Amino acid sequence: xxxxxxxxxxxxxxxxxxxxxxxxxxxxxxxxxxxxxxxxxxxxxxxxxxxxxxxxxxxxxxxxxxxxxxxxxxxxxxxxxxxxxxxxxxxxxxxxxxxxxxxxxxxxxxxxxxxxxxxxxxxxxxxxxxxxxxxxxxxxxxxxxxxxxxxxxxxxxxxxxxxxxxxxxxxxxxxxxxxxxxxxxxxxxxxxxxxxxxxxxxxxxxxxxxxxxxxxxxxxxxxxxxxxxxxxxxxxxxxxxxxxxxxxxxxxxxxxxxxxxxxxxxxxxxxxxxxxxxxxxxxxxxxxxxxxxxxxxxxxxxxxxxxxxxxxxxxxxxxxxxxxxxxxxxxxxxxxxxxxxxxxxxxxxxxxxxxxxxxxxxxxxxxxxxxxxxxxxxxxxxxxxxxxxxxxxxxxxxxxxxxxxxxxxxxxxxxxxxxxxxxxxxxxxxxxxxxxxxxxxxxxxxxxxxxxxxxxxxxxxxxxxxxxxxxxxxxxxxxxxxxxxxxxxxxxxxxxxxxxxxxxxxxxxxxxxxxxxxxxxxxxxxxxxxxxxxxxxxxxxxxxxxxx
Amino acid sequence: xxxxxxxxxxxxxxxxxxxxxxxxxxxxxxxxxxxxxxxxxxxxxxxxxxxxxxxxxxxxxxxxxxxxxxxxxxxxxxxxxxxxx
Numbered sequence: 001x002x003x004x005x006x007x008x009x010x011x012x013x014x015x016x017x018x019x020x021x022x023x024x025x026x027x028x029x030x031x032x033x034x035x036x037x038x039x040x041x042x043x044x045x046x047x048x049x050x051x052x053x054x055x056x057x058x059x060x061x062x063x064x065x066x067x068x069x070x071x072x073x074x075x076x077x078x079x080x081x082x083x084x085x086x087x088x089x090x091x092x093x094x095x096x097x098x099x100x101x102x103x104x105x106x107x108x109x110x111x112x113x114x115x116x117x118x119x120x121x122x123x124x125x126x127x128x129x130x131x132x133x134x135x136x137x138x139x140x141x142x143x144x145x146x147x148x149x150x151x152x153x154x155x156x157x158x159x160x161x162x163x164x165x166x167x168x169x170x171x172x173x174x175x176x177x178x179x180x181x182x183x184x185x186x187x188x189x190x191x192x193x194x195x196x197x198x199x200x201x202x203x204x205x206x207x208x209x210x211x212x213x214x215x216x217x218x219x220x221x222x223x224x225x226x227x228x229x230x231x232x233x234x235x236x237x238x239x240x241x242x243x244x245x246x247x248x249x250x251x252x253x254x255x256x257x258x259x260x261x262x263x264x265x266x267x268x269x270x271x272x273x274x275x276x277x278x279x280x281x282x283x284x285x286x287x288x289x290x291x292x293x294x295x296x297x298x299x300x301x302x303x304x305x306x307x308x309x310x311x312x313x314x315x316x317x318x319x320x321x322x323x324x325x326x327x328x329x330x331x332x333x334x335x336x337x338x339x340x341x342x343x344x345x346x347x348x349x350x351x352x353x354x355x356x357x358x359x360x361x362x363x364x365x366x367x368x369x370x371x372x373x374x375x376x377x378x379x380x381x382x383x384x385x386x387x388x389x390x391x392x393x394x395x396x397x398x399x400x401x402x403x404x405x406x407x408x409x410x411x412x413x414x415x416x417x418x419x420x421x422x423x424x425x426x427x428x429x430x431x432x433x434x435x436x437x438x439x440x441x442x443x444x445x446x447x448x449x450x451x452x453x454x455x456x457x458x459x460x461x462x463x464x465x466x467x468x469x470x471x472x473x474x475x476x477x478x479x480x481x482x483x484x485x486x487x488x489x490x491x492x493x494x495x496x497x498x499x500x501x502x503x504x505x506x507x508x509x510x511x512x513x514x515x516x517x518x519x520x521x522x523x524x525x526x527x528x529x530x531x532x533x534x535x536x537x538x539x540x541x542x543x544x545x546x547x548x
Numbered sequence: 549x550x551x552x553x554x555x556x557x558x559x560x561x562x563x564x565x566x567x568x569x570x571x572x573x574x575x576x577x578x579x580x581x582x583x584x585x586x587x588x589x590x591x592x593x594x595x596x597x598x599x600x601x602x603x604x605x606x607x608x609x610x611x612x613x614x615x616x617x618x619x620x621x622x623x624x625x626x627x628x629x630x631x632x633x
Contacts (some may be wrong), residue, residue: 115562119569124615127561144615298609 003131003157004029006166007095008037010138013171016066018415020044020053024070025110027097029162031068042415042444045436047074049408051081052434055090056412059395060370062211064091064145065412071097072110075156076117080402083121085152087399088232089209091145092152098127100160114156123151128161135169149296150209181312181320189291189308189321196265196289198330199225202248202277205232205398206270206294208391212314216269219318223325226334228256230271231383232398235391242335249277250534251380255337257532257540260285268292270314273303274399283539293317343385350500352524354378354453355385357504358425361451362386364508369393369421370413374406374430377459380530382425404433407450411437414446421449421512428454428481438491441517449511450493450519452484455526463529467544468536488519495519550579551604552597555611556619559585559592566614567594574607576600591618 001009007030011019018040023031034041044050047069054065069078075096085092099108118125124144126137134157141153193199207216213236220227226243229236237244245256260266266288271277278284281303290306292299293314300309310317347353358381372395373382379396388394395413397405410424431452441448455462458476465473485495495518498507511520532543557563564583571578580597598607608620 116565119562119566120573125562296613298606298613300609301603302606302609 004033004162008033019066020050021068026071045439047077049437052408053412056409057416060413060416075114084400091150098158101158118154125154131164199265200263201227203229203233204271207236210314215318234394235388239387254341261541279540359385372410374426375403376427378427378453403430429458442491493517497521499523552623555594557617
């Protein structure tokens with residue numbers, strides 16, 4: 001058995017059944033081993049697509065996603081995906097081929113220092129320097145990717161090591177000892193919660209990553225504390241609760257942003273005070289004491305100095321601080337804000353109003369549908385107007401904001417969840433960023449439903465140009481877009497274009513009932529903006545709600 | 549502010565590069581650095597004098613997260629430090 005065959009066996013030891021990638025010279029031994037090695041491989045049409053498919057797979061399942069690329073350009077094409085996984089704390093193991101050991105540092109064909117490139121966009125990275133290292137490194141890579149705050153790990157394997165005789169490695173038993181919780185801190189947290197008049201939960205992606213959704217919901221049920229969430233926290237809280245105010249921040253709901261500004265105790269759970277959440281940091285939650293619960297100690301006091309912090313597993317902390325409260329007035333106020341500031345879907349004229357279409361889609365889609373959104377205005381409309389009941393069902397490039405993410409992420413999600421409906425919501429700008437992955441959808445015969453919201457603009461940038469750059473629309477007008485339905489048909493994906501409200505119901509029915517992949521191309525006005533919007537540098541209660 | 553930080557970790561070819569990248573990215577400047585390996589070069593000891601307007605805890609917590617780092621100590625804060633390396 002050579003090193004490449006050993007890698008495949010090691011992946012199987014880690015219970016890997018599906019990988020995504022693209023072959024090339026320096027990774028050919030591994031592809032030879034994959035040929036009949038018992039691990040399924042889906043060929044993506046660009047290494048960036050493979051990385052994002054691995055992210056989609058990981059996010060839809062909670063398992064580690066795997067992507068594979070060759071040296072040089074194959075490896076550099078992975079970089080954006082690795083950065084995306086780092087910012088969103090997604091467990092990914094990326095395997096790259098490298099030129100043979102004796103050629104490293106000679107500027108050989110397709111040689112690039114991928115280890116050096118990876119330092120800023122991985123949780124850790126390895127260069128395998130001998131066959132003996134392969135086993136321990138692969139085992140460590142999976143542990144690092146999943147442990148604590150998850151993240152991407154890269155393993156760079158020179159070609160000669162892939163071809164060398166393998167050295168057998170036995171997995172070590174890694175039963176982690178969880179440290180006991182700090183009782184004085186638990187008591188203090190409970191005391192702060194009980195004495196607060198206006199407590200508020202600020203829920204981030206860490207809850208889903210920790211598998212602590214049930215614990216969070218139990219905490220909410222007992223404490224009755226109202227809540228808001230981040231983009232990555234969508235799905236953690238029951239969306240139909242009267243006391244859940246939706247997403248907070250730049251495009252958050254008005255009720256959520258006001259509640260943050262009014263609360264006297266903010267309990268941040270698996271959240272990191274991102275600038276898109278806080279707006280003007282100095283004026284974020286100005287009246288609140290803060291309890292910060294996050295597994296990553298480096299997040300504590302990074303942006304907001306807090307009164308109490310705990311870095312233990314959220315699955316342990318949340319039950320330990322569960323406590324009842326007496327906050328009827330606050331709950332009544334919050335519930336009233338939710339009603340008073342509810343989204344409205346009455347929209348004049350016959351043109352399609354994207355938020356209403358997405359709301360309708362959320363109402364019609366089957367239970368446990370996975371929504372993968374791309375990046376831009378449509379991404380915010382998905383977050384504002386669609387709803388899911390668990391975080392694995394809302395997959396969005398949150399931290400890095402990677403245009404082109406939606407289609408390949410949907411590929412990964414559909415491969416992971418073959419029996420569930422997967423919907424990719426994209427915009428015309430984002431769609432073209434990884435349009436080659438339509439070829440992957442065709443190759444995998446994946447029944448992905450694509451909703452393409454087309455305003456013939458780079459809509460979010462156009463919106464900012466309108467609001468903050470005097471309407472100087474520099475390079476955001478895309479009236480030269482291709483005919484998207486014809487483009488999809490070239491990949492054997494049927495589709496249709498709709499332009500009027502009256503077409504929505506039937507078109508969504510056809511989309512959801514399609515047996516295979518389907519493209520619903522939705523033409524909307526370029527003038528539609530995402531509201532509310534907290535302008536850059538403003539506090540969250542200084543929201544713009546229209547052009548006036 | 550000026551800080552003296554002592555870092556120890558399991559040595560690897562890129563460990564020093566990794567440390568310096570984090571130091572730069574998190575907003576700290578290296579004023580002086582000494583790095584040496586011990587124990588057949590299995591361990592790396594780094595003593596670095598840093599300056600920044602940011603609290604040093606923002607950096608030390610990030611360095612503690614680097615895989616292979618076994619010890620991070622900050623010896624001086626706010627004042628010019630007497631280096632011991």
